[in-house]
Amino acid sequence: MSVVQTVLGPVPSEDLGRIMHHEHLLSLVPGPWLSGGRPDARVTATGLKPDPNETRYADDQVRHAVTALSGLAALGIGTVVDLSPYGVAGRDPVGANVALLQRISRESGVHVVAGSSVYLEAYSPRWTVEADLRQMTERFVADAAQGIGTSGVRAGIFGEQATSLNRITAHEEKCLRAAARAQRETGLGLTTHTTHGTMALEQLEILRQEGADLDHVVIGHMDTRADLGYVRQVARTGVHIAFDTVGKQNWDFVLEPEPHDQPDGEIAKQAYHRSDITRATRLATLVAEGFEDQILLAQDLTGAEVWMNPTTHGQWGYSYLGASFSTLLLEHGITEKQIEKMLLTNPARLLQTTARP
Template sequence: MVLTGPWHRGRVVDPAEFERQQVEAAVTALSGLRAFGFATVIDLSPYGDAGRDAHGHNVRLLKEIAQGSGLNVITGTATYRKEFSPQWVLEASIDELTDRFIDDAHTGIAETGIRAGIIGEQPTSENIITDHDERGLRAAARAAAATGLALATHTTHGTMALEQIDIIASEGTDLTRVVIGHMDNHTELDYLRRVLDTGVSIGFDSIGKQFWDARTPYRIPPSNGETNKRSLFRSDETRADWLTTLIGEGYRDQIVLSHDLVGAQVALNPETHGQHGYTYIGAVFSELLQQRGATPADLDALLHSNPARLLQAATRP
């Protein structure tokens, strides 16, 4: 048999074997979640990045992962930044992207029959919204308004959040159905307040990502919140401090939690994701919140009722 496909552990493996290994690895990675009360995982991988192929054909593997793990798996639909985008995305108009996202929600992604349950994560770049970024974000906002699905965005280190909101609002999207992502990586708590005051929800969704780049020595003591990605450091202690502060100020029902974790990133944070993987929030971070006064009702809101509300499709206008 001639082996073709991905290079894996020093040898070329058959694509079907590679996919089987992917499914097995994902099921293993998710296996501890149910013990902490989690029942649902959201995959926000965009076309051509974070494991999703250029046209979304391998979304079909999510069904096998759901069956193997016993978890609900909800998938999103989105494009990513220009440097990561397949050619069809680079050539698509706003209307074509909008139609693609709507079709993914109504009919299914890449003829798999697996329909998107959320729009996103739709990105912008660090300290700038490029023409490519804006085209994708407008399409995602229009698709969210048309389908009634929530819209999740990706900010780069928490930047350009208010500008994202301006664009999304200009497309007539209900801001209470929007999650602005990665806001736990911004350097100013007051900026998060300004974002929340627009009515959107925010993601504290990089929990466990304290160090960000394998090219940086793990033990280097960078400044907390440094926004050069090669040395970005965001303490989970700081995340917990900020979260409990925002809860005390009445923002609890506008915050959701996640790891923003793909398997290749586990080694970057051996003391968080490396030890606990996807269970880190349940095993460790929730305890940090409780130590700071978060109640069971607070945790239920952050981890259950808030995401459940967002995942329930709204009635289309």
């Protein structure tokens, strides 16, 4: 029987429903301010040991996620994949709060699959930078076999494994190779993060060198690449590609955390725009060219960016993909059957694995 490893245990793949393949469920609250202040500050003041599952901030994270997921059942979406790397998008640096995804799944009735990965070097926890290739591989394998970090929740996929804009640092290459080796050992799927669609072919070359199963690899964020010819070139390798920032029409161009010593005064800022009309047009082109069996869809929704997209994520939340954007795809000539492939058949195939004890 084909099964998928969710945060609550193995689930038959036919029970998944439609799948949002790239989301971040613990990042919907962009900070602890709704909880009455930072949990670590309260802990310091009281002398108590922090518990990521008991703070008011954690309760806010769960409550907001459950509410945000409440409209998905009506759209046939039954599964969300949380691809938050260590220390990024709501996940803590050691993976302890992945346990919150179990609460979210139970309370929402939505299947949740947890990924394991390391993000861009500038955002990577110190322990991942200090780990060598063998140690990082062992960590990923343990995340699949025993549980992510200290959470006890087993990974059902590796990703989003990241590389930088127009380059791959030595640390990022190490982690990508480790994810490939762990994929080879565990049989899980692997999905990547490309920064604005760059370095996709270089990612594939590294994965080939490591003997990764490219039939179970997704190259992420290809909808943010300005050059459709490049996207087509990646798709022609036979690998899966993700249009996984649907609804994120505007976002800040941020490659590293803001410096602690930022001087007062005016700062330069870059932002990026990619309209959903462009996404729909490109998807229609790729489907017409025969790539419909290789495409996955998601929103990559985070609370920190919703304010920049008030008519998409800001109005529809997680329902945007299955409601508004799917209608846009139909208007561009993509059929219901083809949408079903991109939202169900293709992502389910990437998540399937043989049941393990």
